[in-house]
């Protein structure tokens with residue numbers, strides 16, 4: 077089974093802090109990690125490889141330091157790592173990111189399965205998986221929490237819903253986005269991690285020319301959306317203490333909740 081895993085390097089925090097002056101993310105002092113959902117995507121790919129043979133390739137688009145994320149994936153057992161890195165890719169919105177990843181996947185050639193995390197903890201859009209599948213013209217199943225059956229040409233998975241789950245059979249090649257309930261990611265093996273870090277040459281770095289894209293179609297130039305302003309919403313709290321005996325306080329509280337249309 078040929079499996080491609082899409083991984084993103086993200087800041088190790090779910091609390092995005094924004095510089096109020098520049099409107100950009102404050103990244104100083106924040107360590108980078110593999111996006112948590114993507115660890116589950118890697119684990120799923122490695123488990124399938126152990127069951128059915130084949131190989132796992134990790135692909136990431138990001139700045140040169142994203143090579144650390146790929147090294148870690150190789151430490152977990154991924155066979156091949158590809159970093160898409162070029163100044164031309166900078167400033168990409170989700171559309172341009174998906175296009176770039178899609179072009180790299182097309183260059184990689186035949187595959188059975190692409191596995192992504194459901195959502196990145198920084199961008200948080202959950203758009204990349206579905207957009208990549210759409211670009212490649214393959215079926216997609218999102219929110220996968222169990223891979224029940226893998227056949228020659230199709231697979232049966234369970235996808236999470238708010239109040240239950242759905243069982244979906246889909247043709248391969250397909251793209252899955254996975255949630256943390258799927259599995260328990262393994263730790264990197266020190267030997268493999270050292271190999272990946274020592275011999276970074278084993279991780280291929282592809283630029284715009286390598287994946288045959290025009291600079292105008294990627295990065296900021298290829299983005300359909302543009303950020304006008306980024307800011308952290310300010311919340312104002314008004315506190316009021318109700319005093320008196322319990323019956324009066326409860327009656328007052330209910331009246332106030334009604335008045336503010338909260339009940």
Ligand SMILES: Cc1cc2nc3c(=O)[nH]c(=O)nc-3n(C[C@H](O)[C@H](O)[C@H](O)COP(=O)(O)OP(=O)(O)OC[C@H]3O[C@@H](n4cnc5c(N)ncnc54)[C@H](O)[C@@H]3O)c2cc1C
Nearest residue numbers: 137167168169170173192193195196199200201202203204
């Ligand atoms: C309007 C807009 C403008 C933006 N401008 C900029 C900008 O100027 N500079 C900038 O750095 N970012 C910018 N971004 C953020 C950037 O587009 C996103 O971080 C990126 O497209 C991934 O989206 P996401 O983080 O929401 O990932 P999600 O869709 O939430 O991620 C889902 C899964 O897709 C995969 N995935 C996501 N991103 C990657 C990746 N890069 N490589 C491999 N796999 C991946 C992972 O498996 C991940 O778990 C912008 C985003 C928007 C919406």
